[in-house]
Amino acid sequence: xxxxxxxxxxxxxxxxxxxxxxxxxxGSFLIFIKSLGQAHMSFLGFVAILASVLGLFSSYYLTKNExxxxxxxxxxxxxxxVGADHINVISALFLLVAGILxxxxx
Numbered sequence: 001x002x003x004x005x006x007x008x009x010x011x012x013x014x015x016x017x018x019x020x021x022x023x024x025x026x027g028s029f030l031i032f033i034k035s036l037g038q039a040h041m042s043f044l045g046f047v048a049i050l051a052s053v054l055g056l057f058s059s060y061y062l063t064k065n066e067x068x069x070x071x072x073x074x075x076x077x078x079x080x081x082v083g084a085d086h087i088n089v090i091s092a093l094f095l096l097v098a099g100i101l102x103x104x105x106x
Contacts, residue, residue: 007105009062012098016059016073019094023052023080026088047083048091051076055095066102073099 030045058072077095080088 009066009102012069012073012102012105013059013062015094015098015101016055016062016069019080019091019098020052020055020059020076022094023048023055023076023088023091026091027052027083030087044083048080048088049083051079051083052091054079055098058098062102070099070102073102 027045027048030048031042034042034045054072055076058069058076061072062069073095077092077099080092080095
């Protein structure tokens, strides 16, 4: 009998959670900036927060369906980049690496 090697997804889950938490905080920061007078920052912050929540759901589904979670990480990355251009680069990098690792690591 051959033993099957199982892949643990701890790194991907950690990167997804950290990227999502950073994205939620930076999206909240953009909404705070809106209160200082820049109106378009509110919408961008809201998009960044929604994308980060998608990243958290992808971290949850990582143990159930790896392909769906990887696609969710990549979609969250695109929306985080669109939602908050310069302030959310670190969050987008974490989510991008988590998505690539999830899809291509066997």
